Amino acid sequence: MNRFLTLLHKEITELMRNGKLIWLPIVLMIIGISQPLTSYYMPQILDMAGNLPEGASITIPTPTGEEVLSGAMSQYGTIGTLLFALATMNVIAQERQNGSITLVMVRPVNEWQYLGSKTVAQLALLLLSLILSYCLTWYYTNLLFTPVDWQVMLSSLVMYCFWVIFVVCVTIFVGTIIRQSSAIAGVSLLFLALISLLTSLLPKFMEWSPGNIRGEATKLLVEQQWTESAWTVIGSTATLSLLLFIAGVMVMKKYKRY
Amino acid sequence: MLVNIDNLSKQFKEKRAVSNLSFTIREGSCIALLGPNGAGKTTTLQMLARLLTPDSGAIQFKGYAEKDYRPLIGFLPQHPSFFNWMTGKEFLFFAGKLSSIPKKQLQARVQETLRFVSLEEAMNKKIGGFSGGMKQRLGLAQALLHKPKLLILDEPVSALDPKGRRDFLHLIEELKQDMTVLFSTHILHDAEQICDEVLILQDGCLKWKGSLPALRKEFDLLPIKVQTEEPMNGIIEQLEIIEDYEYIDAKTVKVRLPEYVHHNEFLQALINRNLSVTHFEIMQDSLEDAYMKVVRQ
Ligand SMILES: Nc1ncnc2c1ncn2[C@@H]1O[C@H](COP(=O)(O)OP(=O)(O)O)[C@@H](O)[C@H]1O
Numbered sequence: 111m112n113r114f115l116t117l118l119h120k121e122i123t124e125l126m127r128n129g130k131l132i133w134l135p136i137v138l139m140i141i142g143i144s145q146p147l148t149s150y151y152m153p154q155i156l157d158m159a160g161n162l163p164e165g166a167s168i169t170i171p172t173p174t175g176e177e178v179l180s181g182a183m184s185q186y187g188t189i190g191t192l193l194f195a196l197a198t199m200n201v202i203a204q205e206r207q208n209g210s211i212t213l214v215m216v217r218p219v220n221e222w223q224y225l226g227s228k229t230v231a232q233l234a235l236l237l238l239s240l241i242l243s244y245c246l247t248w249y250y251t252n253l254l255f256t257p258v259d260w261q262v263m264l265s266s267l268v269m270y271c272f273w274v275i276f277v278v279c280v281t282i283f284v285g286t287i288i289r290q291s292s293a294i295a296g297v298s299l300l301f302l303a304l305i306s307l308l309t310s311l312l313p314k315f316m317e318w319s320p321g322n323i324r325g326e327a328t329k330l331l332v333e334q335q336w337t338e339s340a341w342t343v344i345g346s347t348a349t350l351s352l353l354l355f356i357a358g359v360m361v362m363k364k365y366k367r368y
Numbered sequence: 369m370l371v372n373i374d375n376l377s378k379q380f381k382e383k384r385a386v387s388n389l390s391f392t393i394r395e396g397s398c399i400a401l402l403g404p405n406g407a408g409k410t411t412t413l414q415m416l417a418r419l420l421t422p423d424s425g426a427i428q429f430k431g432y433a434e435k436d437y438r439p440l441i442g443f444l445p446q447h448p449s450f451f452n453w454m455t456g457k458e459f460l461f462f463a464g465k466l467s468s469i470p471k472k473q474l475q476a477r478v479q480e481t482l483r484f485v486s487l488e489e490a491m492n493k494k495i496g497g498f499s500g501g502m503k504q505r506l507g508l509a510q511a512l513l514h515k516p517k518l519l520i521l522d523e524p525v526s527a528l529d530p531k532g533r534r535d536f537l538h539l540i541e542e543l544k545q546d547m548t549v550l551f552s553t554h555i556l557h558d559a560e561q562i563c564d565e566v567l568i569l570q571d572g573c574l575k576w577k578g579s580l581p582a583l584r585k586e587f588d589l590l591p592i593k594v595q596t597e598e599p600m601n602g603i604i605e606q607l608e609i610i611e612d613y614e615y616i617d618a619k620t621v622k623v624r625l626p627e628y629v630h631h632n633e634f635l636q637a638l639i640n641r642n643l644s645v646t647h648f649e650i651m652q653d654s655l656e657d658a659y660m661k662v663v664r665q
């Protein structure tokens with residue numbers, strides 16, 4: 111346990127020193143609040159663009175607060191996921207490439223502690239960013255649109271956190287197999303895209319799929335109640351993430367080469 | 369005996385990096401693992417440090433029941449690489465905690481180790497700004513921080529300039545009073561300076577093991593070189609005290625004497641035959657020849 115905490119402390123310090131703990135929340139906050147802001151100013155933006163014939167008017171229905179928040183979710187789902195995978199791809203690859211993993215593994219550290227510290231630190235970073243970003247987005251949404259109940263906001267946030275957990279576990283697992291960081295991000299994103307694609311193509315067979323998380327989170331916003339399918343998706347995502355983590359440790363143990 | 373290494377092998381795809389390597393490490397000894405580049409030194413040391421799983425073979429520390437003997441070893445990689453954003457001191461604290469050095473002792477131990485490798489002044493600087501020599505010394509510091517029984521150093525001086533090299537060899541010399549040292553090098557001279565024992569590795573196979581004097585004895589062919597004003601043809605051939613000889617030119621010859629003949633006797637014999645000796649040398653670099661012979665055989 112002490113070794114795990116030492117490693118975790120090192121990971122967190124590293125995140126602070128290299129500035130990731132600053133820029134990742136900021137980027138994610140920008141992604142989040144751009145949704146309520148652009149929705150709000152869209153009519154003006156269109157007006158400024160001009161070019162509409164005299165007398166012609168388009169009416170854009172003003173979205174509800176819930177719709178704006180689910181729009182932000184869909185931003186997290188695309189740009190956000192890309193960002194999560196890119197931020198995570200280096201956690202093992204970098205130490206393998208520059209060789210600093212050697213001086214860690216030459217001490218009585220085991221693979222559980224090593225991978226565990228990486229995963230926990232990465233989750234702390236990304237979840238913190240997501241929470242900050244989403245709360246800020248919620249604040250602006252309430253300001254500019256119909257207010258959304260905080261409990262509704264919170265439950266959709268909790269739901270969405272599981273997508274982040276899944277992305278991190280997938281990327282870290284791929285990182286135990288592949289050494290090149292760009293390939294790690296590529297393979298992970300491909301895998302995540304495939305899951306989402308299969309989920310939309312075969313909804314009947316993929317009820318458990320982590321690809322449903324965004325849909326469930328949106329449902330929580332709009333219908334405002336936890337359904338059984340929400341629990342199914344949470345349960346399966348948590349299980350899959352745990353299995354991926356265990357598999358990652360096994361891969362590291364098997365192909366020991368530091 | 370401290371460690372017993374039995375039949376260690378490692379294959380990388382088609383390349384057999386280490387094959388059937390067996391040797392023992394005596395407690396308190398200083399052993400050099402000698403061999404040209406690509407001989408398998410790094411692979412061997414990494415397996416000993418449990419950084420690489422051998423395909424077959426066993427490594428057994430005497431009197432240590434647990435399989436994971438990492439607490440007993442300190443390891444300096446060939447190209448040590450740190451976390452550049454840490455300071456030297458932070459890194460040693462990090463390493464010390466991973467090795468479970470009790471909190472109360474850690475501070476003192478880090479100071480002591482930093483002093484030993486002369487990094488006290490730089491300890492609060494970022495490692496990213498360290499020179500190669502400083503990184504090597506920090507690497508040594510982390511390797512001996514937890515007072516390991518066996519210190520494993522992979523080509524510790526190969527990347528250093530002559531002064532750094534000399535200083536580093538002095539450090540190792542000092543360390544070998546307290547712990548068992550195993551280090552690799554491709555330079556015989558380094559091994560000769562500080563080691564009592566060598567293992568010569570070539571193409572992953574152990575070619576020779578033993579002390580350096582024994583190596584000299586076994587392979588030393590013609591350690592005496594003599595030069596005279598007159599040609600020696602016909603004279604050397606008649607001398608019964610000579611075991612073997614080789615002419616470099618008519619006036620220069622290299623010879624080997626049997627063990628019971630002192631080299632003065634040979635000199636005397638030359639003078640008795642009215643030869644004027646202009647040069648008489650017991651060659652020291654003959655060890656290099658012996659080494660080359662082992663590697664080429
Ligand atoms: N990771 C690896 N993959 C493939 N071949 C390797 C690897 N590491 C070492 N080798 C090969 O194994 C042999 C021994 O390498 P090494 O132990 O590094 O030699 P040395 O340290 O004596 O120079 C070399 O021929 C090298 O090319």
Ligand SMILES: [Mg+2]
Nearest residue numbers: 409410446523
């Ligand atoms: Mg090497």
